[in-house]
Amino acid sequence: MSGALRPDRRAFLKVTTAAAGGLLIDVRLMSAGAMQDDPGRHALNVFVALATDGKVTITVPAPEIGQGARTALPMIVADEMEIPWESVRVVQAEADEKYGGMAVGGSDTVAEYWAPMRRAGALARELLISAAAERWGVPREQCRAAAGRVIHEPTGRSLAFGPLAEPAARAARPDPVPLKDPAAFTLIGTPVPRVDLHEIVTGRAEFGYDVRVPGMLYAMVERCPVEGGTVRHFDASKALEVPGVRQVFRIDPQIIRGQRYGAVRGGVAVVADTFWAAQQGRQALTVDWNEGANAALGSAQLSEVYAALRDEPGATVIRSEGDPASAFREPARLVEAEYELPILAHACLEPMSFTASVGRDSCETWGPTQNPLLLKRLLAEALKLPAERVTVNLTLEGGGFGRRLAYDYAMEAAAVSKQAGVPVKVVWTRPDDMHHDYFRTPSYHRMRAAIDAGGRLTAWRHHIVTSPLFTHILGPDVQYPEMYDVAGAGDFPYDVGHLLVEYSPVTVGLQLGSWRSVSHSFNVFAVNCFLDEIAAELKEDPLALHLSLLGEPRQRQAKLRLPGRRGQPTWHTGRLAAALRLAAERSGWGQPLPRGRGRGIACCFFKETVVAHVAEVSVDAAGRVRVHRIVAAVDCGRVVNPDGVAAQVEGAAMDGVATVLKWGITYRNGRVEQHTFADFPLLTIGETPVIETHIIPSEAEPSGMGEPPYPSVAPAIVNAIHAASGRRVRRLPIEGS
Amino acid sequence: MSTGDSEPAQTPASSSYTITVNGERRRVILADPSTPLLWVLRDTLRLTGSKFGCGFGICGACTVHMDGEAVRSCMVPVSSAAGSRITTIEGLSPDGAHPVQQAWMAENVPQCGYCQAGQIMSAAALLAKNASPTDEEIDRAMEGNLCRCGTYMRIRRAIHRAAAAPKEPR
Numbered sequence: 076m077s078g079a080l081r082p083d084r085r086a087f088l089k090v091t092t093a094a095a096g097g098l099l100i101d102v103r104l105m106s107a108g109a110m111q112d113d114p115g116r117h118a119l120n121v122f123v124a125l126a127t128d129g130k131v132t133i134t135v136p137a138p139e140i141g142q143g144a145r146t147a148l149p150m151i152v153a154d155e156m157e158i159p160w161e162s163v164r165v166v167q168a169e170a171d172e173k174y175g176g177m178a179v180g181g182s183d184t185v186a187e188y189w190a191p192m193r194r195a196g197a198l199a200r201e202l203l204i205s206a207a208a209e210r211w212g213v214p215r216e217q218c219r220a221a222a223g224r225v226i227h228e229p230t231g232r233s234l235a236f237g238p239l240a241e242p243a244a245r246a247a248r249p250d251p252v253p254l255k256d257p258a259a260f261t262l263i264g265t266p267v268p269r270v271d272l273h274e275i276v277t278g279r280a281e282f283g284y285d286v287r288v289p290g291m292l293y294a295m296v297e298r299c300p301v302e303g304g305t306v307r308h309f310d311a312s313k314a315l316e317v318p319g320v321r322q323v324f325r326i327d328p329q330i331i332r333g334q335r336y337g338a339v340r341g342g343v344a345v346v347a348d349t350f351w352a353a354q355q356g357r358q359a360l361t362v363d364w365n366e367g368a369n370a371a372l373g374s375a376q377l378s379e380v381y382a383a384l385r386d387e388p389g390a391t392v393i394r395s396e397g398d399p400a401s402a403f404r405e406p407a408r409l410v411e412a413e414y415e416l417p418i419l420a421h422a423c424l425e426p427m428s429f430t431a432s433v434g435r436d437s438c439e440t441w442g443p444t445q446n447p448l449l450l451k452r453l454l455a456e457a458l459k460l461p462a463e464r465v466t467v468n469l470t471l472e473g474g475g476f477g478r479r480l481a482y483d484y485a486m487e488a489a490a491v492s493k494q495a496g497v498p499v500k501v502v503w504t505r506p507d508d509m510h511h512d513y514f515r516t517p518s519y520h521r522m523r524a525a526i527d528a529g530g531r532l533t534a535w536r537h538h539i540v541t542s543p544l545f546t547h548i549l550g551p552d553v554q555y556p557e558m559y560d561v562a563g564a565g566d567f568p569y570d571v572g573h574l575l576v577e578y579s580p581v582t583v584g585l586q587l588g589s590w591r592s593v594s595h596s597f598n599v600f601a602v603n604c605f606l607d608e609i610a611a612e613l614k615e616d617p618l619a620l621h622l623s624l625l626g627e628p629r630q631r632q633a634k635l636r637l638p639g640r641r642g643q644p645t646w647h648t649g650r651l652a653a654a655l656r657l658a659a660e661r662s663g664w665g666q667p668l669p670r671g672r673g674r675g676i677a678c679c680f681f682k683e684t685v686v687a688h689v690a691e692v693s694v695d696a697a698g699r700v701r702v703h704r705i706v707a708a709v710d711c712g713r714v715v716n717p718d719g720v721a722a723q724v725e726g727a728a729m730d731g732v733a734t735v736l737k738w739g740i741t742y743r744n745g746r747v748e749q750h751t752f753a754d755f756p757l758l759t760i761g762e763t764p765v766i767e768t769h770i771i772p773s774e775a776e777p778s779g780m781g782e783p784p785y786p787s788v789a790p791a792i793v794n795a796i797h798a799a800s801g802r803r804v805r806r807l808p809i810e811g812s
Numbered sequence: 813m814s815t816g817d818s819e820p821a822q823t824p825a826s827s828s829y830t831i832t833v834n835g836e837r838r839r840v841i842l843a844d845p846s847t848p849l850l851w852v853l854r855d856t857l858r859l860t861g862s863k864f865g866c867g868f869g870i871c872g873a874c875t876v877h878m879d880g881e882a883v884r885s886c887m888v889p890v891s892s893a894a895g896s897r898i899t900t901i902e903g904l905s906p907d908g909a910h911p912v913q914q915a916w917m918a919e920n921v922p923q924c925g926y927c928q929a930g931q932i933m934s935a936a937a938l939l940a941k942n943a944s945p946t947d948e949e950i951d952r953a954m955e956g957n958l959c960r961c962g963t964y965m966r967i968r969r970a971i972h973r974a975a976a977a978p979k980e981p982r
Contacts, residue, residue, distance in 0.1 A: 139924075140924060141922075141924030141925070141961050142923075266920070268917065268920045269920055271925060272917045272920065272922065273908055273917065275922045276908055276913040276916045276917060276922075276928065276929075276932060277902065277905075277907065277908045277913065278859075278861020278862070278900065278901030278929045279902075280925055281860075282926060284863070285860040287860075293855075318825070318843035319843065349855040349856075350851050350855055351844060351847045351851045352843075355844065422960060423924075423960060424863075424873060424926045424958065424959070424960040425863070425865070426864070426865070471926075473863075473924050473925070474924045474926065474961065475924075504867060505865070505867055718920055722920075722923055722961075722963075725962050725963070725965060726923060726963070727962075728962065729961075729962030729964070730962070751870060752870045752871055753870060757958040757959070758962075758964075759951075759954075759964075760951050760954045760955060760957070760959075760967060761952070761955055763962075763964040765965070
């Protein structure tokens with residue numbers, strides 16, 4: 076997801092940043108609240124409480140969107156603490172800075188919480204060792220912990236953790252707090268099953284849509300179908316006649332300090348006893364809109380805009396190396412291509428909802444968000460309350476994918492509750508969710524390559540055209556509008572003497588946002604498809620071309636015209652090459668396939684994670700594509716839960732298949748033309764390829780797997796379509812487009 | 813029976829409907845006979861295990877059993893459900909003992925989990941009719957249950973596992 080939120084996170088975290096760039100959370104903080112009410116449970120630090128019966132309650136700071144945070148993070152704590160997994164109980168942290176950054180976006184959760192979770196487990200363990208040593212009257216150096224007990228090595232006597240809970244909670248914090256030797260990990264690296272399995276399969280798991288609090292009413296909001304439109308007039312008379320409808324009122328648009336991710340669009344709210352009454356009441360409304368300027372915009376104009384930009388230089392140069400102008404002046408051969416990728420919706424299976432209870436001097440909320448702290452902060456500002464009077468409680472989340480990094484629907488729930496004077500759960504219908512998404516930008520890519528007389532790639536030009544994401548987050552006046560639109564292209568990792576990456580913005584009349592892997596989702600497609608086209612032109616095997624262009628295995632860095640770390644991307648060519656080779660080997664690359672069947676290859680790096688994919692597809696006589704197999708090779712540092720890694724690879728592979736075959740949002744006169752899964756289809760079980768995950772073992776720090784396994788899937792499939800049929804796909808989606 | 817904490821106004825148009833849900837006879841009073849069964853389950857009876865994903869019968873998250881058949885409860889008006897026997901995810905077994913639920917846990921199927929109650933109900937209905945389905949039969953029976961997170965490979969494995977599980981003696 077977008078790193079745009081990082082400055083906000085750092086700004087209000089009361090932590091110090093370690094020299095290595097990690098976040099240090101002060102795990103000495105004793106947890107407050109619920110723990111204090113339970114005399115049998117003793118907080119050992121902000122994340123860990125131990126009951127006298129040995130049960131360990133681990134407070135998970137990161138929300139669960141299906142990415143496995145509620146399993147992976149407790150695994151790390153439990154391993155360091157030396158407790159059996161069966162003794163772990165997981166609770167979800169409410170939004171509070173003491174838990175660290177909390178946001179789940181950017182595929183950073185395991186990477187950022189790796190050290191803090193280890194320290195939390197290690198501190199708990201060391202406090203228990205201190206307590207046991209004191210009880211025995213022996214030096215603590217003679218004691219160690221294993222399987223939920225402290226053992227005195229010289230005598231072999233041991234004490235279970237449970238009875239030591241109270242003295243451990245009072246013990247002095249030892250210094251230093253040693254971390255385990257990774258060779259001794261017992262849980263980390265194993266496929267521990269999901270923490271919430273039993274609740275999910277028995278229907279007891281609570282999602283945002285399931286929340287019920289005393290006195291709560293349902294609400295739905297009728298919003299202008301055109302982004303930015305406002306209510307001119309509305310007639311609530313028929314709505315108020317629907318049994319169960321309690322109130323109907325206008326909600327005004329609201330943006331706090333330009334934070335578009337927390338914008339309330341406004342509209343007409345219908346408050347009712349039940350979902351169905353709210354829906355029936357809403358359908359009985361009559362609303363006239365001032366539609367505003369976006370009503371003049373639509374998808375059709377994009378093609379015209381792109382055509383005008385085709386042969387123009389970019390508005391901004393992102394990266395320039397060598398002398399591209401002269402390299403392209405009279406090349407021996409020129410290869411050119413254009414790629415066009417559509418607007419995408421997130422289509423989380425759980426539509427947006429949030430529950431808010433706003434009183435005169437407090438606000439309590441419940442629901443799914445990917446950024447609990449930013450939501451809490453903006454609620455406090457919007458309601459003019461001190462932060463301590465605002466609570467954000469997290470539920471499970473029926474998908475995130477970056478949609479729930481925007482917290483518009485939560486701010487909206489607070490606005491409705493405030494006006495209604497009662498707790499409300501604002502629920503979005505499927506069409507609401509489809510129409511009022513924070514969409515993935517459309518993009519256009521104009522590619523040009525120069526080949527010399529010796530058949531070598533000497534120059535590469537990539538002109539990226541999108542609607543700048545940063546302007547959709549903080550408005551048009553941001554200093555580097557293209558900040559979040561060039562990763563995956565500006566960091567082109569291959570050895571080419573002359574390189575030019577340029578950017579031009581276009582206007583889109585929809586609200587855009589973070590969509591799984593953000594700019595990697597489109598830039599990696601263009602790069603890997605165009606490399607495949609160049610390989611065909613050179614009559615080279617695409618894998619061989621990737622490997623020769625990566626050159627010697629080494630760490631590399633590029634200089635981009637962007638500030639901070641985005642201006643200095645780094646990568647290791649050897650890691651990319653290793654992933655490509657592994658995916659190729661496991662997929663049978665180079666072995667013959669029947670006619671009409673082909674393989675394609677692609678790779679990318681996303682922060683520290685490196686991924687390569689080989690896709691195998693068939694194309695029939697009618698041109699229909701079937702994806703048979705996707706082989707992924709992933710290098711994400713040390714793996715906490717290999718089954719979690721496989722799950723992310725599987726889900727991302729399905730996203731890649733849907734990206735190629737099905738997904739596209741269009742809009743006309745400002746209105747989104749898709750409404751349900753009938754027109755933005757999800758893949759069905761019968762359309763699932765075989766998906767294989769191959770993990771490259773590593774002892775490097777864990778890096779992310781939420782987004783990294785997505786970007787190289789679609790280009791691998793498109794390249795496979797070419798291998799199978801000779802057809803080049805340059806516009807997505809291919810079905811019904 | 814109670815209709816929930818805010819009693820709707822008793823209008824001349826309200827009607828009473830009796831449905832057996834998870835073995836218990838429940839009588840609900842509703843103003844609108846077109847109220848979908850899903851919302852009677854979730855709002856009136858407070859059984860939130862059946863989920864709302866689309867409201868158009870496309871995603872299958874709302875799947876329950878009605879007289880032994882898997883149905884999309886968002887598309888069944890309460891007036892049509894009156895007199896039926898309904899089983900929801902909560903009633904599929906005491907505490908997760910159904911072979912499909914056991915298989916789902918053994919295969920670690922869910923990611924976000926939102927679609928899974930509906931998936932399990934459809935799978936249970938399939939296996940009640942076809943004890944040993946092929947992959948093709950599974951795909952056909954399950955094609956109305958959408959998963960956004962991509963857990964289908966695991967769903968198929970779990971259905972095969974449940975099919976292969978030793979049957980409890982009656």
